[in-house]
Amino acid sequence: MSEQPLLTVTIDNITVQVPAGTSILQAARKIGGDVAPPAMCVYSKLEGSGGKCRTCLVEVSKGSEKDPRPMPKLVASCRTNVMDGMEVKNITSPRVTDARAGVVEFLLINHPLDCPICDQAGECHLQDLSYEHGKEGTRYEFQRRTFKQHDLGPYIQLHMTRCILCYRCVYTADQLTNKREHGILDRGDHSEIATLIEKSLENNFIGNVIDVCPVGALTDKTFRFKNRVWFLKPENAHRECPDCCGKVTLWNRGDEVFRVTARKDEWGEVESLADGSTAWICNTCRFEKKKSSDWVIEGPRKISRHSVISQGHYEGKVGTTVPTEIFSAVHGGRNPKLLMDIHSVSEVNRPEIQLSQIAGPSTGNDFTTGKD
Ligand code: SF4
């Protein structure tokens, strides 16, 4: 059989060659970095995903070599395939930047501003997107949607107000478990994820909906409010599991395992294994194996996300590696200098009180009240 010729596509002035059938989004991910559009609903491991959220819009400024006319409207890059000679603009298009800001505004219309108490903070794609494209205020004047609470069983917590209706969890339940009990009910503004007759989702692979959810709508009940993800140390680990691949990421603090997740790649998708299958994990590995002794630790995991979650996580010998750049090295040989002593200049606390040395929490007596 003769090999299929590769198609040439130029995205943000960078040219790549990809096989026929590749979407613009996949081609852009091949280039990587900022050229790859954000994507909240498409998930390459789930059939039928994509085309729902519109965050991946791009401008096609040249359709193909044969038909160079530009496409009149912005297109969803996850659902539009590359043509030979196509030219695409993502970050180089003001139209795209403007449209993306509009999409983010829509996604946030009903989203609660509860990042400070949301367990997804630090690894939420909507949070990242809002920082990059969001506006400071909202033009929405109506009440945000509220929903009747649904209990999804002992492991999974649903916060419907945070859901962006990306359908990833529905496809996961559909394609990974042999009986799907939840889906999207109703239409338009009333649409919601719900279990039919409020059945709990008991399938052994249903925990994977937590990993695919791009926001904090589906979170792990066994981990909620226990710790912030950026305080935890991710490590690759494995165990002999009769049900799944047993290859996971443990999220530890000290020796304590706080959370177990599947291993995710730089696009936030569960990784592929060497045999091409996806490294989905079972509920037993995810929710029941919370002791270090349950696992064979492989080593620290690199977190490729650019959000706060990747700060302070070092590959190599965790705990024994010291930064090679010291202050004087990055400041042209100058050593740090004490510029001011906050206690001598602060007018907030009583000057005779060293806040760092008082036993227990500080009280009103430790501060000047303005009435003295
Ligand atoms: S719950 Fe999460 S994964 Fe499911 S549709 Fe909503 S945002 Fe998507």
Ligand code: FES
């Ligand atoms: S990622 Fe393309 S529409 Fe959602």
